[in-house]
Amino acid sequence: MRVAMVVPSNGFVGGIERHAHDLARGLSGRGHELTLVYGDLPGRQPTRFAEPFARAIPRSEAHTLRSATADGGVDIVYVHRAASAEELVDFGPLPLVVVSHDHDLTCVRSHRYLPIGHAPCHRPPGLACFRHGCVVVRDRRPESRLPVTLKNPYLLRRRLRGLATRAPLVSCSRYVRDQLVRAGVPPSRAHVIHPIPPEDDRPTVPRPKAPHLVCAGNLLRGKGVDIAIDAMRHLPADTELTIVGDGPSRADLERQAIAEAPRRIRFTGWVPPGEIASFYDQASVVVVPSRWPEPFGMVGIEAMRRARPVVAAGHGGIEEWANGTAGARTFAPGDARSLAEAARALLANDDAGSAALLHAQERFPHARLLDEVEALLGQVAA
Structure with a gap:
């Protein structure tokens, strides 16, 4: 099958791009022909990112894919993130599948936590968005003259229903699917396919005896890295924390680390996807402290593949992989003391790493x- 894969950027940025790259590599290995359709967002290592694809074109040339019989045509389009059906008009009548990786389609703030107090929010878009002040959001458009703008939750729902009419939606977890359905998507148009990363062929290494936590991801408020730093105050003085990644919150997090746990926390900056496993190997426990209800949380599966137990915030899609194993423990979202208690329990369990590996x-x-992706593509393209 000839598949066009639409990605926001031409390179690695975050979980969406890593998943798209891994999925393209897997489908290409099964004999499918992949075309990369990349957006305007800047990404890292564009050459490596494009390796699984037979060719790559900018989003502005998407109209050239319309004919399934002409050279360069495709049979189906797999879109990683779209906000409305209007964004997809360039693809004409081609069959489409749209992937919902996050909360953009069901939350006016995209974060699913409240602006005041940062408590998680699981409500569908509607009156509650006005009541909690969520309709006032930052306006990051370069041409904007004001720092904030207003978002209409009812317009968000209308766009979502229009999008679901144009294409079936793939949710990265049952949690995300439930939110789509509550916002008005017919259940028959919402599918669940977990973005499971590929296996790591390298042999695992023994788990370190020293208490060493590792937290990997984009350094954004929603990722809750500040909660992991705060938890260090409740852990033994010889516990260390390595923070793998970069992002707009890094400077604030570095200041917090110096104030709360001096000389015990290290920041690595951005690390290429292929090198992150080496940091998991250094960990005795991997931490996923997400403040927002994580749509899925691939980091947890990746860490378990390296035989590392995981402590993770107990909400969102995380619970779909963290429950049912001695190799993971969840903590009360936003609660640093609860995180520390869960980490201590895993640090004391010598069998937690092997349990995590078996679970993954x-x-x-x-x-x-x-x-699952092949089956859905075949169904939609038929």
């Missing part, structure tokens, strides 16, 4: 992702 191997094989 048995319940989250990468082949399952490829099977």
Whole structure:
């Protein structure tokens, strides 16, 4: 099958791009021909990012894909993120699948936590958005003259219903699917396919005895890295924390680290996807402290593949992989003391790493992702 994969950027940025790259590599390995359609967002390592694709074109040339019989045509388009059906008009009548990786389609703030107090929010877009002040959001458009703008939750719902009419939606977790359905998407138009990362062929290494936590991801408020730093005050003085990643919150987090746990916290900056596993190997426990209800949380599966136990915020899609194993423990979202208690329990469990590895191997094989995507593509393209 000839598949066009639409991605916001031409390079690695975050989880969406990593998943798109891994999925393209897997589908290409099964004989499908992949075309990369990349957006305007800047990304890292564009050459490596494009390796699984037979060719790459900018989003502005998407109209050239319309004919399935002409050279360069495709059979179906797999879109990683779209806000409305209007964004997809360039693809004409081609069959489409749209992937919902986050909360953009069901939350006016995109974060699913409240602006005051930062408590998680699981409500559908509607009156509650006005009541909690969520309709006032930052305006990051370069041409904007004001720092904020207003978002209409009812317009968000209308756009979502229009999008679901144009294309079936793939949710990265049951949690995200439930939010789509509550916002008005017919259940038959919302599918769940977990973005399971590929297996790591490198042999695992013994888990360090020293208490060493690792937290990997974009340094944004929603990722809750400040909660992990705060938890260091409730852990033994010899516990260390390595923070892998970069982002707009880094300077604030570095100041917090110096104030709360001097000389115990290290920042690595951005690390290429292929090198993150080496930091998991240094960990005795990996931390996923997300403030927002994480749509899925691939970091947890990646860490378990390296035989590392995971402590993670107990909400969103995280619970779909963190429950049912001694290799993971959840904590009360936003609660640093609860995080520390969960981390201590895993640090004291010598079998937690092997339990995590077995859980990832048995319940989250990468082949399952490829099977489910292939089945849906075939169904929609038929």
